[in-house]
Amino acid sequence: MPGHVLEVENVSKRYGGARGENATLALDGVSFFVDQGEFVGIMGPSGSGKSTLLNCISTIDTLTEGAIRIAGRDITLLRSKELAKFRRDELGFVFQDSNLLDTLTVRENIALALTIQRASSREIPGRVEDMAQRLGISETLDKYPYQISGGQKQRAAAARAVITRPSLVLADEPTGALDSKSSGQLLETFELLNRMGSTIVMVTHDAFTASWCHRIIFIKDGRLWGQLRRQDDTREQFFSRIVAATTRLGGEVRNAG
Amino acid sequence: MLAKLAAANVRKSARDFAVYFFTLVLGIAVFYAFNSIAGSQAVARIGEDGRKMMELLAFVINIVSVFIAVILAFLVIYANRFLIRRRNKEFALYLTLGMQKGDLFKVSALETLIVGVASLAVGLAIGLGISQILSNMAASMFDSEVEGVAFSVSGNAMALTVAAFAAIFLVTIVLNTGHLFKARLIDLLNADRRNESFKLRSLPLSFVLFIVACVIIGISYKLLMDNGLLEPSPEFMAATVLVCVGTVLFFYSVSGFLLRITQMIKPLYLRGLNMFFLRQLSARANSAFVSMSVIAITLFLAMTSVCGGIGIVNAMNASAANGTKYDASVVSTYAMMNYDTGEVEQLELGEFGAFAEAHDYNMAEGLAASTEAVGAPAWDNMVESAVQIDFRLSGITLGDLNEATGKSIYDFVGAGLLSDDMGGQQLDYVAVSQFNAARELAGLEPIQLGEDEFAIWNDAALTSDYADALAASRAQLQIGGRTLTAQPEAQDVTLETTGVTQRICVLVVPDDCVEESAPLWTSLLDVQCKDGQEDAFQSFLHGVQDSADPNTYPVSLIQTVSEVETQSSGFTAVVSYLAIYIGFVLVIACAAILAIQQLTDAADNVRRYELIAKLGAPQRMIDGALFKLIGIYFLFPLLVGVAHTLCAMQVVIDVVQVFGYLDIGTVSVVTMVAFLAVYGVYFLVTYLTARNMVKFKRV
Secondary structure: OOOEEEEEEEEEEEEOOOOOOOOEEEEEEEEEEEEOOOEEEEEOOOOOOHHHHHHHHOOOOOOOEEEEEEOOEEHHHOOHHHHHHHHHHHEEEEOOOOOOOOOOOHHHHHHHHHHHOOOOOOOHHHHHHHHHHHHOOHHHOOOOHHHOOHHHHHHHHHHHHHOOOOOEEEEEOOOOOOOHHHHHHHHHHHHHHHHOOOOEEEEOOOHHHHOOOOEEEEEEOOEEEEEEEOOOOOHHHHHHHHHHHHHHOOOOOOOOO | OHHHHHHHHHHHOHHHHHHHHHHHHHHHHHHHHHHHOOOOHHHHOOOHHHHHHHHHHHHHHHHHHHHHHHHHHHHHHHHHHHHHHHOHHHHHHHHHOOOOHHHHHHHHHHHHHHHHHHHHHHHHHHHHHHHHHHHHHHHHHHOOOOOOOOOOOOHHHHHHHHHHHHHHHHHHHHHHHHHHHHOOHHHHHOHHHOOOOOOOOOHHHHHHHHHHHHHHHHHHHHHHHHHOOOOOOHHHHHHHHHHHHHHHHHHHHHHHHHHHHHHHOHHHHOOOOHHHHHHHHHHHHHHHHHHHHHHHHHHHHHHHHHHHHHHHHHHHHHHHHHOOOOOEEEEEEOEEEEOOOOEEEEOOOHHHHHHHHHOOOOHHHHHHOOOOOOOOOOHHHHEEEEEEEEEEEEEEEHHHHHHHHOOOHHHOOOOOOOOOOHHHOEEEEEEHHHHHHHHHHOOOOOOOOOOOEEEEEOOOHHHHHHHHHHHHOOOEEEEOOEEEEEOOOOEOOOOOOOOOOOOOOEEEEOHHHOOOOOOEEEEEEEEEEOOOOHHHHHHHHHHHHHOOOOOOOOOOEEEEHHHHHHHHHHHHHHHHHHHHHHHHHHHHHHHHHHHHHHHHHHHHOHHHHHHHHHOOOOHHHHHHHHHHHHHHHHHHHHHHHHHHHHHHHHHHHHHHOOOOOOOOHHHHHHHHHHHHHHHHHHHHHHHHHHHHHHOOOOO
């Protein structure tokens, strides 16, 4: 039986002074698990703490209290040198703007994740080709980022995120800068990666994007507000439930970038 | 309040200011040090002749300083622009908060003022130190007996430095104000969101261009070595143009070439961040190649002028050391060779010529008879002993020698240093008895010359290889009706007091081969004075030379030991100090421009480095890529500059031989090491500052 890939346990994040009166609680005792092979969405209004949560999970930000375990390791105990190695081997990132390096070709952008890992140079070209083929971006491999569409860029970024076979793929508003057609293609790609075995945690404020997930975790004012499971719903049905939930959440979901 | 803000700003961005501050301090220190030499205590102890040289030095340095100040001004303004650009966002914030533009100007001006005053203080302090070293060095060049070290502060130089840099800071403040005045809030806010567009070049083209660049540089080296420096020939022009074109092309294509080569070696290319930093390098090449080329050429000029300049003075000093065996040497010239016709033409010496003839061209006798006319002490009171060498034309030309030995002088002397029609030039010959007498007067053993032998006497560095080859070939010549064979060893002794050794392949022959009919065109008189009479003798000689009295001997050249020594050390000081001064400022300028460019790049690339850190590249890997990137930017212009210098020095050696034997010497080695050290420090400061800029900070 697959274990928890991600365990978030009673996580709090406080800004401004250790116990000062002016301190702001960005996260307040958040706990949840993500199992291997899950595709989980995190939703919440602007300022709800979802980005802070993702930053904490991605080891870019530190916690004030609690623990985050990824693949069984408590990342709050890692030293900064180990953190880089941890991100390299265990995490894959997809950002809102694809963040491909514009001086490198798509092929090189994807390979970069492997060269940083110091993977054997003999196996790198094959792995890149293989992944590109599966994600349908083979013909863009020798182009530079400025020569391809936004959707293609995001799929290339997804390929870069999963090529190192990380335990967990973190996506931060990946469809934020895409039109609806490209969004659909990217989410199909995510679905494909998920079926291939990747565990994905995606932050979004968009119900359509979220409807691709298996489970949605809602956050409000730094606290867990509730969650929805897709179960046997069609995507359309799940979408309606998500919209209903976000409306209930306070109708405060703004279209913040 | 504004002052507090300005001070806080400077403290906060101390790291960004590092390169700017470092450049200012170095500029100020060097500027003060060189301008202060003439006014220093140490130099004031130098004797009168030397002081004239120092006045000349001070004069030249003052003029050069104007030019240097302009370079430094450009540099400071350039560096300052980098700082301002970095802080656009900060200024935008002040404006958004409602600060008036006028207040912003004040803050910016105050910051410039704070940095300016601090750098002036530190720069002048360091400059004082350097100044002491330079002036005491100068003093010891003229007079080895200066005891101890004199410390002094030159008010003039201090005022000059402060004035020059105050002007520079003023210009900076005005330009900053202009920048802030023109800037619109929206542009300031979005300053760091500016998208750089990369124009990517075809890699195979870069590859070919790089090879073409190397070939062009190679051709220019060959042209330069074959044709030399002295004559402004079309080949020299072509070499100059080609080396520039080649250098520019080299930097245009080198990054693409490196990228292409590495791509072919997969294990290297697909390793760590190699891919990333090579792509970074080639993406920046478009904007960087011009400045890298200019820097390579500037470094080349700086190094060549220092090595060449110091080489020349060292060669002259060596000649001078060689040429101080006698207290004085006097030359009288009666005829000149007309190279066009190959004829000997008597000089119009008028009554002086008659006086010389009356004394049978015996210089000692003639000069002794001249003492009364110029009111000098009697000859015997001044002179211990004197030896005369008569130079007669042998009738044998260089062309004849070439025929007899199969050796051409053109094969031994650097290209461009001889005129093309030397073949008709006649060699001098002298009697071995006179030659040996001069040797004995200098305390040297006489040479042994057989009945059928002659010796080749050559003390000019330029032709020493040729003389050795002639001697070794045992050339046979018809002199005075006899066939004489060359002694296998050439004589390279200098038998006169002179700053420049210049006897070229004089034939030393047995006395009975010297024909009275052979034209005597010049005579040399070597003199050892009685103790303490050197000065009196020197003024006597100058009296004779300047005298219009027909009862004086015709004298064309006088050289005394003290004159030769003062000249050579004065010349050493002027040339070395200028070369080092200019060279140093050029090196600082090059390094500072490189540093600022790299820091600008690093600032523009912060997001890229951040992404790589997020992808999990360890800090050490990122630092390594940055080190390589900045290292290449600093190293390549230096390597190309050094390669150009090495090639040029091959030719410069030939030029220096005109003055004597080349000895690049410790001074230029020390200077080069100092240059490299400054360059290296710039590299380190740049790397550390850039590393700090791109360092991944956890939120």
